[in-house]
Amino acid sequence: MFLSHASVVRPIAMTCLIIVLVLFGLSSYDKIGLDSFPDVEIPYVTVTTVYPGASPAEIEVDVAKRLEDAVGTINGLKTMKTTCMENVCQILLEFQLGESVDIAAMDVRERIDKVKKDLPAAAEAPEILKFDPNATPVITIMLTGDLPIDSIYDYADETLANKLSTISGVAEVQIAGGEQLELRVTLDTEKLSACGLSVVQVLKKLGDANVKVPVGRIRQGIQEINVTYDSEFKDFADLGSLEIGTFQKRRIYLRDVAKISMESEEKRSLAFYDGQPGVILKIVKKGDSNAVRVIDSVRAEVERINRDRELPSGMKLQWVRDSGSFIKASVDDAWSSIVIGVILTAAILFAFLHEVRSTFIVAVSMPVSIVVSFWVMQMCGFTFNMFTLLALGTSVGTLVTNSIVVIENIAKKLDQGMDPKTASDIGAGEVAVPVFASAMTNVVVFGPIAMMTSLVGRFLVPFAITMTIATLVSLFVSFTLTPILASIMLRKELPEPNPLLKAFNRWWDAGYGFIAGWFNRSVHLVCRHGVVTVLLALALFLFSVLWVAPRVGMTFVPEDDQGEFIIKLEFPTDYSLEITLSRTLQVEKQVRQLPAVLSTATVIGKVQGTVGQASEGVYLAEITVVCKPKTERLQTLDELRDMFREALKPLSNCIVTVNIPSSAGGSSAQLELEIVGSDLNTIEQVANTAANNLKLTGKARDVDTSVRVGKPEIKVVPHRAVLQNLDLPSSTIGTLLRGSVEGLKQGTYKRGARSFDIRVKLDEKKGYEQLPALAFSSKEGKPLALNAISTLQPSTMPIQINRTDRERVAKVYANPAPKVGLQDLVTIVTDTVNPLLPPGYKIRFGGQVTSMTEAFADFAQAIVFAIVLTYLLIAAIMESWTRPFLIMFTVPLALIGMELALLWAGIPLSIFGLLGFVMLIGIVVNNAILIMDDLAAQKAAGLPPREAMLAAVGNKFRPILMTSIAAVLGIVPMAFGAGIGSETRASCGIAVIGGLVSSTILALYVIPALYILFSGKPKKNEPEESKK
Structure with a gap:
């Protein structure tokens, strides 16, 4: 091969090139940032419309539906989620991946502008913002x-x-x-009434008095002077001395009927x-x-x-x-796993090779390949994150595969009497085709991953590119650095090992000889019963698919143990801030006393909710619990979560959910179910029944719904005839009433460089009793009590109304119980809810379930595409249609071990497990490629097909065993590590190890059996040497 020949002929020049690449990699290391995930743009646009005083039902009809009709047909729109709350309508628009969020926002703005005139006059202009879920x-x-x-x-x-x-x-x-x-002007209605004044008069007087107007410019000689009319209040005394009216010929000042103070807003x-x-x-x-x-x-x-x-x-x-x-702890743990993997791989190589120099030559390819990869990663703008580190970690064992094959063949040439340079040149060149084929099979499987269109696919692009980079660099190293070092360091004369090492080598050789002899006898036996062998392999495959896979289950992503929990408390909607405070502090104290808890941070009134769930309200509270790191405590993530749930189970009149922080910030349930229908009462009833039934199954935790008991309200119903007689517009009464109860901002008060709102409102300590006597003024200035022009009716109103894609929905939220996969929970929920649905109603899953469904469908296409590409690549290299077909039988053999390993570990199949299977497609065919390549050489030497296959399997047993064990040991630290952030890496690592083990063992038997079956019946009289 050109590279290996050039390396041996000009070793200094090629070594200089490698050193330059390593230096580039080392200099790039510090420039690569750390992050949880790759930077992926997700196009979201939000539309927020404030409609003061409107109920959720009014907002749905007057605002939400009109805006939805306007923006619902924009090209590229994926989903539209609307939440109608008191005073506010929020619409979240998610566009297809690849759509420009800037163009999407422009389209939304244009559509909204066309329907602004159709919105209620009291509604504020819709606010359109680009929402970035990465900004957390x-x-x-x-x-x-x-x-x-x-x-x-x-x-x-x-x-x-x-x-x-x-x-x-x-x-x-x-x-x-x-x-x-804010500067609070708290009015006393009794004093106002006694003085014959109304709130309206106070507001008008404040507005008229507190002004600052630029008058213009005047000239004085050659100077130009600005003139400003400044009537703003200078201090509290100035404000308090504002005359607001007269009573019995006595001037009434603001300080006579109000308390003026600097206070925080409500x-x-x-x-x-x-x-x-x-x-x-x-x-x-x-x-x-x-x-x-x-x-x-x-x-x-x-x-x-x-x-x-x-x-x-x-x-x-x-x-x-x-x-x-x-993030830092997770990255450190990943690097520790990589380093340990390199050490373990080097150790197994030394055990096989018995020689430090050969071990060094092969082992050095791992760090060199990884370091050079840093340079390309930095040029691509990648960070060290969950996916790029997973790529580097899982590649550790496979990076040495090419060098092992090359060094093994060079060693054979040395044994044949060649000098080191010639042996390195010819030895590397002879295995160029199988090594190149093996490396390229590892590369082509990631092409379909990089072309996945789902959100998960976008996150996996850095993984695919990083794996490709590392593999190509290792291929380059195996044909450059490996021959160079071999030509310099390997000699026929080996130094005498020390007695301890010599004893270990004898013990190892005896063990390997026993295994090789057992394999040689067993493979002959298996090949005599090829049909039975193939049927057994088929039975194992069907067993893994039909029995093991359903018990493994499926989930979207494993939960990382970050040592943090978010406990959300939702009390009755009529709770005041004081009641919520009292009960929340009791819960916080109870949580702090639990083992492994380090600290708690509690927020009352504002929580980080998901779309469709309330996030603000004095009846809501959120406790962020920081626990000891997983390496410093005995409890697992699930045990801690169950401990919190059990401790809070006796809490009455409170909905408690315990979640871990999600990658998008805040916390969210893994399962989100939407009950879709036209009647609000019906879908809410179905949601409540479904939630209760789901709790009874014992398969779900933190079951909750978006349905809430209506919040108490007082409806002020005007007497229209009275208002007409008094010539008072109803809208004026509504606005003034809001100003009196909630308070109206009436200008600003400046103190130094700061500006404070002036808010005029009633003394809320008197509460409901004030409303009937609230005074308004007729056009003649006569005070009128509210109960004289209206009726006050106690009532309730819904907290919010949720809509998805212009349809009403009620939502059910849940997390899977321990040892229950997300897909299993989806099946349980579907079977539970479908019988409850009236005609015309349906269910729809959202959240992680939707992401999982899209990702798994995308993976299915990618896996099929990867298998086809691998087959075509091998066919092109081998110039054969049948031999690659035989090689591809190793892929289903890998699936057997992968499913069994996940079942043994108790880990459901996730996107990381599927990623491991895609990797396996490129890895497991390598063993078969080595066998088929040697088979061609044996047949060229004149051996019949059966004897040629048996000879090829025997010849390649050692390198196959060596590369497979090296690959497995390289991934072991990542698969079985217990450090920070190891959960996601374990899912992929265990899947790869299981697939490697089963494919390696079974391929050594199934491939020969299949080949002999396809090439003709075996001879009845087996050669004598095969019986030894």
Whole structure:
């Protein structure tokens, strides 16, 4: 071969080239960032419309349906999810992968502009934003102190958040645990009524008095001077002295009927860290920013703030959690697995080769191939993430395969008396075809992976490219560095080993000789009963498909043990903030006392929900639990989760869900079921019944629905005849009523460089009793009580209405119980819900189930395509249609071991297991290629087909055994490691090991049996030497 010949003839030049490539790889290592996942753009657009005072039902009819009709026919739209809540309509538009999110947002904006005029007059203009699911909170920090919570929140909002927002890669800083300060004018309705004044008059007086108008410019001589009319309030006294009317010839000032104070907005959220009140800041990274770099930058700034004592006296900034710790630990564990894999592979090579020099020559190909791959990864813009590290880790054992075959053949040439240079040149050249074929089969299987169209396929592109890079680099190394080192280091004279090593070599050779002899006898026996052998292999394959596979089950992705849980508490919707606070703190205290818990961070009023679930409300709470790392505790992920569930089971009047943080931020259930139908009551009834039935199966955990008891409300129904007689528009009463109860922002109050909203509202301590006496003014200025112009009716309203693709839906959420696959849960849910559906109603799965279905269908096509490409490649190299057909029989043999290994490990088949099977397609055919290549040589030497096959299997038994064991040991640390982030790697590693073992063992028997069956009946009298 040209490469091996050039390497032997000009070893210095080729060595210099290899050194340059290694230096490029080493310099690229520090430039490659760390992240959880590859950067994949997912095109989402959100449309948010605020309609003050509207109920979810009104928003559905007046806003949601009109907007859905406008945007529902845009090209490239995949799904449309709508949530109608009180005052707000939110529409999430997901477009097909590959669609430009910028163009999609422009299309949505154009469609919305055309229907704006059809929306209610009181509705605000729809806000259209590009939603980036990669822009997720990666850091949580807590600001606590001895100061009032309002002061802490004010500092966090005005100073700390602004400082952190300037850090490169930070998109925004989300704050929870308090509200912004405002200038509150709290009116006393009794005093207003006694003075014959109304809220409307107060609002008008404030609006008229608090103004600042640029007048223009005047000239004074040669100067130009700006003129401004400034009537803004300068301080509290100035505001309090505002005259708002007269009563019995006495001037009434604002301070006479109102309390003026600087307060936070109405408290709708609270935060606690280990039971101590404070303010939580969540740092959201930009979608295209590297998570670890952002985290490191923020950590450095937080440490600097604490070190330089920039915080006000009494405040303390604490680091709660970050996703970077898990990413770094996971990456470190992956590198440890790779290093251990290299060491184990080198050890098995030394055991077979008995010689340090040969072992070094072969083993050096692993680190060289990996290091050179860094350079190409850096040029491709890849990061060290779950998929690229999985590629490097699983490639460790296979990287030496080519070099083993080359060094084995060079050793044979040395034994035949050739000098090292000639042996290296000819030995490498003779195996060029099978080595090239083996390497290229590993490469072509990743072409279909790179062309997958699903979201999972986009994430797997870096994996496929990284594997291809590493394989091609190892092929280059095996025909350059391996012959160079062999020609220099290998000599016919071997040094005398020390006694201990000599004893080990004798023991190893005796063991291998026994195994080789047993194999030689057994393969002759098997070939005499070829039909039985093939039928047994077929039976094993059917057994693995029909019996083992259903028991293995399927899931989307394994759950990583990050040592974190999110406990969501949902109390009755009529709970006030005070009741929710009291009960949540009791739960938090109980959770902190559980074993393995390090800290808790609690937010009341704002939770990270999924589409279709409430995320804001004073009846909601969320506790983020940080536990000890998995390497420092005895409990598994499932055991911890069950412990939390059991501890919180006695909690009454509360829906409790325990989830792990999802990759998209926050937490979400693995199963999401939509009940689709026109009648809201019917789909909600089906959802509730389905959830109850699902709980009874014992196969699901955290079962919940989107159905909630309606929130109490008071309907103010106007007396239309009275309003008409008084010439009062109904819309005016509604707006003024909102201003009186919720409060109306009436200008701003400036203090220094800061500006605060002025909010006028009633004294809410008097509550419901105030409403009937709430005063309005007739056109003549006569005060009118609310109960004189309307009726107050207690009622309830739905919390929200969910819609998907313009259809009403009620949702059911659940997580699989331990040892239950997601696909098994889907089957159980389908069987449970279908009998409950009335005619015209249907079910539809979403969330991870949809992603799993799309990914598995994509994988099925990729696997078929990979098998076809592998067959065509081997056919082209061997110039034969039949021999590659025989080689491809190793693929179903690999499936047998893969399914059995997953069943033994108790791991359901996931996308990582399927990825392992795709890898196996390219790996397991290599053994058969070696056999078939030697078979051709034996037949060319004149041996009959049967004897030629038996000779070929015998000749290649040692290299096949060596390469297979090396490949298995290289993956063992990744498959059976218990470190951080090992769950996803284990799924792939165990699948590959199982497939390698079964395919290697069975192929050594099935391939000869099939070949002999196809080439004719065996002779009745077996040659004498075959019986030995």
